[in-house]
Amino acid sequence: GIDTEKIEVLFLERSKALDFIMDFQYAKTTGLSLAILWHLKKFKNV
Structure with a gap:
């Protein structure tokens, strides 16, 4: 799975991501x- 620390990355702005x-x-x-x-x-998709 993904570490909690790495999950924060998923909430970055799309451009930064x-x-x-x-x-x-x-x-x-x-x-x-x-x-x-x-x-x-x-x-x-949204």
Whole structure:
């Protein structure tokens, strides 16, 4: 699952979250970036 610390990331502004994802593509925590992408996709559907 996702740590409580990492969950805070999901509540960032979309623009900041996108920059965050770009940085994390090169990191080892791919699961976190996928969680953010899913969260952003959820926003688009609203």
